[in-house]
Amino acid sequence: MSDTTAPTELRKTALNAVHRAAKSKMVDFGGWDMPVDCCGLIAEHMAVRTAVGVFDVSHMGDIQLRGPGSLAAVQHLCMNDASKLAVGQAHYSAMLYPNGTFVDDVIVHKLSENDYLIVINAGTREKDVQWVRKTIGHMPGVHVNDFSDYYTQLAIQGPRAAETLQKLTPTDLSTIKNYWFTWGQVCGLHNVMIARTGYTGEDGFEIYIPSDEPTSARVWGEVLAAGAEFGILACGLGARNTLRLEAAMALYGHEISDTINVLEAGLGRYAKLDKPEFVGRDALLAIQADGGPKRKLVGLEMIERGIGRDGYPVFSFDGKRLGEITSGSPSPFLKKNIALAYVPVENGALDTELAVEIRGQMVKAKVVPTPFYKRAKKTT
Amino acid sequence: MAYPADYRYTKEHEWIKVDGTIGTVGITDYAQNSLGDIVFVDLPKVGDAVEAGKSFGSVESVKAVSDLFAPVSGTVTAVNEDLKDAPEKINADANTTWLLKVELSDAKQVDALLSAAEYEKFTSEETGH
Numbered sequence: 270m271s272d273t274t275a276p277t278e279l280r281k282t283a284l285n286a287v288h289r290a291a292k293s294k295m296v297d298f299g300g301w302d303m304p305v306d307c308c309g310l311i312a313e314h315m316a317v318r319t320a321v322g323v324f325d326v327s328h329m330g331d332i333q334l335r336g337p338g339s340l341a342a343v344q345h346l347c348m349n350d351a352s353k354l355a356v357g358q359a360h361y362s363a364m365l366y367p368n369g370t371f372v373d374d375v376i377v378h379k380l381s382e383n384d385y386l387i388v389i390n391a392g393t394r395e396k397d398v399q400w401v402r403k404t405i406g407h408m409p410g411v412h413v414n415d416f417s418d419y420y421t422q423l424a425i426q427g428p429r430a431a432e433t434l435q436k437l438t439p440t441d442l443s444t445i446k447n448y449w450f451t452w453g454q455v456c457g458l459h460n461v462m463i464a465r466t467g468y469t470g471e472d473g474f475e476i477y478i479p480s481d482e483p484t485s486a487r488v489w490g491e492v493l494a495a496g497a498e499f500g501i502l503a504c505g506l507g508a509r510n511t512l513r514l515e516a517a518m519a520l521y522g523h524e525i526s527d528t529i530n531v532l533e534a535g536l537g538r539y540a541k542l543d544k545p546e547f548v549g550r551d552a553l554l555a556i557q558a559d560g561g562p563k564r565k566l567v568g569l570e571m572i573e574r575g576i577g578r579d580g581y582p583v584f585s586f587d588g589k590r591l592g593e594i595t596s597g598s599p600s601p602f603l604k605k606n607i608a609l610a611y612v613p614v615e616n617g618a619l620d621t622e623l624a625v626e627i628r629g630q631m632v633k634a635k636v637v638p639t640p641f642y643k644r645a646k647k648t649t
Numbered sequence: 650m651a652y653p654a655d656y657r658y659t660k661e662h663e664w665i666k667v668d669g670t671i672g673t674v675g676i677t678d679y680a681q682n683s684l685g686d687i688v689f690v691d692l693p694k695v696g697d698a699v700e701a702g703k704s705f706g707s708v709e710s711v712k713a714v715s716d717l718f719a720p721v722s723g724t725v726t727a728v729n730e731d732l733k734d735a736p737e738k739i740n741a742d743a744n745t746t747w748l749l750k751v752e753l754s755d756a757k758q759v760d761a762l763l764s765a766a767e768y769e770k771f772t773s774e775e776t777g778h
Contacts, residue, residue: 294685310711311686507685507712576689576709599688599711628707628714 282327283421283485293505299392301328304505313508314601317469318642321427321496322504325489326468327480328391330417332401335384338410343385346405347377348531348549350541354379359448359466361539364400365549369530369556372400373521376466378450386416386462390521404548421485425492426473426504426512428644433496434474438463442474456488468509470516470642514596515603517568517639523579523595524566524609533562533611564592567617568639569625571606575632577625583610584624584631591616594625600641607641608634652677653744657759658768661718664744667759672721672751676708678743679772684710687739690732692717692748697725699751701758706748708739721758723751 279302288295293304304325307313316322334342343351349362356379364372373393378386389397398415405411425434431442440453440463450464455476467473478488493501510520519525524534531540531553540553556562571577577597584590597608608625616623617636624631656664662680665672681687689709699705699719706717727750731738738746753759763771 294683305712306685309686511711574689576714578714599709601686601711 280328282325283480283482284325284327284489286482287486287489288325288503291503293503296506298328298506299390301391303328304503305507307503307505310505310507310511311601313502313504314511316500316502317427317471317473317504317508317512318602319428320499321425321429321433321473321501322469322508323489323492323496323501324424324426324504324506324509325421326424326475326509327421327485329422330389330391330394330397330415331420331422331477332387332389332398333380333385333414333416334387334401334405335412335414336410337383338408339383339385342405342408342411343377343387344544345408345547346401347375347387348540348547349377350544351377351379351385356381357449357451359450359464361448363525363531363536363539364397364404365531365540365547365552366527367548367552369532369549369552370527371521371525371529371531371534372527373397374519374525374536378462378464389417393521419480420477421480421488422475422477423489423492424467424469424473424475425496426467426469426471428472429496429499429501430471430473433492433499433501434463434476436495437491445474447472456491458484458488468518469512470518470640471512471644510596511598511601514598514607514609515600515640515642517609517641520596529611530556530562532556533564533566535566561614563614564611565614565617566595566609567612568637568641569594569597569608569610569623569634570637570641571608571625572622572633572635575625575627575630576606577608577610577627577632577634581608582626583612583634584626585616586622586624591623597625602642605641607637609639612636652765652769654765656744656765657720657762658765658771659718659720659762660771661716662772663718663720665720665759665762667753667756670753670756671726672723672753672759673747674720674749674751675745675747676717676739676743677768677772680708680715681740681743684708684713684715685740686711687736690736690739690748692728692732693725695725695728699723699725699749708736717748719751720762721751721753722755723753726750726752 294306347362359378455461462477592611
């Protein structure tokens with residue numbers, strides 16, 4: 270049993286007192302004192318899949334690049350092609366090292382011409398900000414601002430997320446398409462950024478409100494009240510992890526890191542190699558020219574009884590160690606034990622049977638398609 | 650949830666209720682609460698030997714896996730088969746949802762375990778509440 274008491278030096282979001290008062294179970298997540306379990310991980314997970322849940326994701330970081338040189342800076346810094354973004358549009362991207370591995374994966378938002386907001390991971394905030402300053406700080410006409418502490422970021426996720434948030438804003442949410450955003454009034458606050466983004470594999474929104482404690486607590490409470498008729502639950506990082514794993518979305522330090530390159534991670538579609546230049550491009554081209562990556566990220570489903578977890582080794586049936594699980598867990602929605610793992614490309618074909626070593630025992634698993642879960646497309 | 654006064658407890662968060670030479674073993678409410686939703690329990694078979702202080706199996710929640718430690722030495726006489734399909738029963742009522750029954754090889758070992766009051770004090774120190 271691990272001790273869940275947080276030492277005082279952990280960083281806290283503006284909702285920390287609210288989470289503690291609600292008796293949420295708190296853990297150290299990348300140096301942040303965050304709720305992992307608010308009212309039961311499985312119930313929270315199912316609320317997001319079938320109704321709506323709300324997450325405090327204020328620990329995420331926000332870097333703004335501003336000025337006439339901002340597009341050139343984003344294009345140099347990130348692998349996706351930001352010249353394709355319209356104002357009010359966002360996309361998944363990543364900052365890479367010259368060798369094609371990950372500094373971090375990010376969401377780039379085009380706020381206006383010459384103004385971009387890059388949302389980064391919590392555990393990599395300081396590293397990312399330093400990397401951005403080092404990599405593009407010398408470029409002309411761009412100003413870098415770290416706005417990470419300015420926002421309380423709430424993720425309202427699930428098939429009833431739009432109905433829930435719609436009660437709190439006059440902005441017509443049906444006009445915001447997936448991976449687009451706008452500014453609107455939310456809970457009486459003006460100019461709140463409302464983005465149709467998330468990390469659950471479900472429809473949903475992320476809102477960016479001022480990070481003072483009273484405002485944060487008030488909006489949190491109003492979201493919970495608005496979603497009450499749909500059975501909204503406050504959700505912790507535990508459910509956030511199982512939701513993103515079912516959707517096979519990468520987590521920094523697991524599926525992606527500074528020792529894993531974009532092509533291995535299966536994220537090559539977001540690396541626009543037809544852009545003339547970005548950090549990491551030459552390495553990715555060289556890997557492609559050399560026949561492509563040697564290992565790949567695959568989805569596994571346990572066939573025999575047992576739960577493959579992060580770090581457990583994966584073997585072929587003839588006893589060869591192939592790699593290891595990067596994220597593994599019971600899937601609350603699919604009611605199977607699932608995992609993502611790196612294996613050599615030649616061992617990663619669909620339906621290949623493998624073995625996961627679980628506490629000294631070899632347990633059968635097979636390679637399955639990802640994502641494990643895909644929500645039904647709605648016509649709206 | 651209160652810890653039954655007629656049980657004894659380990660610092661690894663197991664309970665044992667002794668009835669003659671048979672001990673019934675489970676995990677505590679504190680343990681189930683710390684683990685969260687329990688989805689898997691791995692237990693020994695009837696006839697297996699367990700040794701005080703040694704791992705005899707594991708319990709897994711969605712988030713984590715935790716070893717189970719035997720409060721006493723002895724021989725397994727019964728295993729709660731319900732937990733194979735319904736491990737969440739432990740979350741619902743940890744005090745009455747047993748894992749194993751053990752024929753004690755040395756009844757004196759029970760005296761070394763914590764009382765309910767001692768265990769409650771131990772857990773409050775562990776959480777800092």
